[in-house]
Amino acid sequence: MTFLPPEDFLALPEQWSGLERSRVVILPVPYEHTTSFGKGTASGPKAILDASGQVELYDEELDSEIYTVTDGIATLKPLDLRCNDAAAVESIREKVLGLIKKDKTVVCIGGEHTISSGAARAHSDFYPDLSVLQLDAHSDLREEYEGNRYSHACVMARIYEFNKNIVQVGIRSQCREEADFIRQKKINTFYAFDLKSGRYGTHRTAWHDAVIGSLRENVYLTIDCDFFDPGLMPAVGTPEPGGFGWHETVSFLRSLSERRRIVGFDITELSPIPGFIHPQFVTAKLIYKLIGYIFSRSHSTEGKPAGNRDA
């Protein structure tokens, strides 16, 4: 008998991974067209899915097997994009919007960060009063990069074109053009050096209040793996020192999910290092943890957020 790595997130058995019943859908998007430094994000989704088979299904913090609370987690076939740039982003938007309309909480796994503008657009089309929260080392606000407006280095500039409510956390690398854009447009950018130096208060979690207070009720979350410190997450194309740790990040995500509705999220830019498994395991565990936070909230209140069905 040949042992095949799991194709489904968490290697869930069939009764817990069917699309019909599952309230959460994982959409792998192995898109890579504009990576500028280290390459390899196209193999991110498969590495994350493979590693997810090793994540414990029971969460000790939530005292729950969260995949049962969500009535299962379905994993779709990787999105087969045979186009680039604007056309690729539009295909992602259409696919994600179709799933949102079926009442699914959609989790896109990249792939390069460019994919997030399609997913964020779908959520912005559907949910009124939506903020887009970005956890990232880079502000990604360049008008274009290496001649391409759909570079991963421009993704937040593209999102800003349809949603002005963007909030950035963990930023520690950008150019002057981006700094000027942030000042001119009064974007809520929470720089790593400010968060870590106690500008928002000296208590360990003081910055949570500042960030969450700047968000609307519905939040779409886009996470670039380089938000984490490269010590924890070395498998990224553009690593930056001074990033965030595991507990620092998940305690923030817990506060966030308790006080706002995370209507969908994506994780991008994992670029696996051959023979080195922990970055993809960290990413898989983060996805399950975040699903847990989202659904332990909606489980204890009144279910899914109301969206605009006509979008």
Ligand SMILES: [Mn+2]
């Ligand atoms: Mn980044």
